[in-house]
Amino acid sequence: MKTVTIIGAGKIGKMAAHFLAHTKEYAVRCVDAHEGSWRSAVDGLPNTTGSTVDFSNGAQLDAALKGAWAVISCAPFACNRLIAERAKAAGTHYLDLTEDVAVTKDVMALAQGASTAFIPQCGLAPGYITIAANHLAAPMSEIHELRCRVGALPQFPSNQLKYNLTWSTAGLVNEYCNPCEALVDGKITLLPPLENLEEFTIHGTQYEAFNTSGGLGSLGESLAGKARNVNYKTIRYPGHCKLMKFLLQDLGFIDRREDLCDVFERAIPTTQDDVIVTVCVAIGIENGKLVEKTDARRIPACEIDGKHWTGIQITTAAGVCAVLDLLRDGKIPAKGVVRMEDIRYEDFMANRFGARYAV
Structure with a gap:
């Protein structure tokens, strides 16, 4: 069972934790700066733990990423530079949802020489x-x-x-x-x-x-x-x-x-x-x-x-969870920058999470 850290237990992080935990194929760590948020996100979920983490504290991020196979950043876009940096240091696959162009360019630059995959912008749009x-x-x-x-x-x-x-x-x-x-x-x-x-x-x-x-x-x-x-x-x-x-x-x-x-x-x-x-x-x-x-x-x-889940929760979390599955299954590269256009539509839509778009 692969361990996935979800950073940010807001609307999208909560949905992603729900999706992944209910597969019973991932051990989920859900962290947030606010204790009430991560406690709400992990409540009742199997194979899921939570903790309070300051997204601007490198040492706390390192602790949250220790032993994790992948990290999904559902944090505010301004936090992603440091999260990506610590993911690289930890040898952890990195995925995020951001639409911010400058942050994405920084994440892609960090991916140079990385031994793991860096997959930014894999939610709804981009994604x-x-x-x-x-x-x-x-x-x-x-x-x-x-x-x-x-x-x-x-x-x-x-x-x-x-x-x-x-x-x-x-x-x-x-x-x-x-x-x-x-x-x-x-x-x-x-x-x-x-x-x-x-x-x-x-x-x-x-x-x-x-x-x-x-x-x-x-x-x-x-x-x-x-x-x-x-x-x-x-x-x-x-x-x-x-x-x-x-x-x-x-x-x-x-x-x-x-x-x-x-x-x-x-x-x-x-x-x-x-x-x-x-x-x-x-x-x-x-x-x-x-x-x-x-x-x-x-x-x-x-x-x-x-x-009850909102459309934005379902579609955004389904996007990143589908990409995570494809990474695990070897259907996308496991090293360096992975762009959304590198992912086959057929693989995405055939995935259990990508199927949420099949309406």
């Missing part, structure tokens, strides 16, 4: 969406356009933003503020966030999508020279982007991100009734013809093992 988009485009001899769209949305929006908090508020604000990598005319380009607004309808529901940072992962870089345009946008209900521009640009919260996080956490309710919407579109030449292929999915909150 599953990268694998799905790459799969759509793979048969094409020429890739003209590859679009990745993802949204974590309330099923029953009731405020002006038409939004509820479902994941890390700091991560949300971060992706609204940072430059957005894209492949434009075959070249890696940085685009401004909240721009290139588009609208579309799926099964009678209208959505909008706009540039946000980090969701593309390394896919643009991997397809440079092979594709013309590759981009990522966040999905919201219509009107959200305009209000976010007002807050960030007109009111200046782009320079006061912590204050905006405080405002959001004070004024915007969380919800247990969310839905994940994913859309991948590939346009290009396949078998000598210009074709367009679309993969659209809708994954709502639901009950698993008698407990």
